Amino acid sequence: MRIDLLLKFLCLVKTRNQGRKGCEAGRIKLNGRAAKPSREVQEGDTIEIRYPGKVLVVEIIEMPAGQVPRKEKDRYMKVVRETRVQIHDEVWDDE
Numbered sequence: 001m002r003i004d005l006l007l008k009f010l011c012l013v014k015t016r017n018q019g020r021k022g023c024e025a026g027r028i029k030l031n032g033r034a035a036k037p038s039r040e041v042q043e044g045d046t047i048e049i050r051y052p053g054k055v056l057v058v059e060i061i062e063m064p065a066g067q068v069p070r071k072e073k074d075r076y077m078k079v080v081r082e083t084r085v086q087i088h089d090e091v092w093d094d095e
Contacts, residue, residue: 001063003030003047004037009064010073012049012056022049046080057081 001009004019007028013019020037022028028035029048041047041060048057057080064076 055083
């Protein structure tokens with residue numbers, strides 16, 4: 001499954017477009033390497049997302065078939081690390 005779509009399905013970004021822009025800006029890494037929006041993700045892969053104010057690293061446990069309710073996302077991913085960082089005027093928007 002494409003990384004931009006997976007991020008949306010797991011409620012890690014609000015929209016697929018936001019996931020695409022995050023990849024293009026270099027804020028999302030797959031297995032330690034910068035990820036293009038079309039990059040395929042497999043079970044066991046690690047995704048690092050650099051949000052404004054924090055860095056989140058998750059491991060994919062199972063691939064979802066579609067949109068996952070927030071209450072069930074722990075079934076599909078495991079948080080490896082969550083670190084607070086200083087904000088550097090990064091903005092995640094759809095425009």
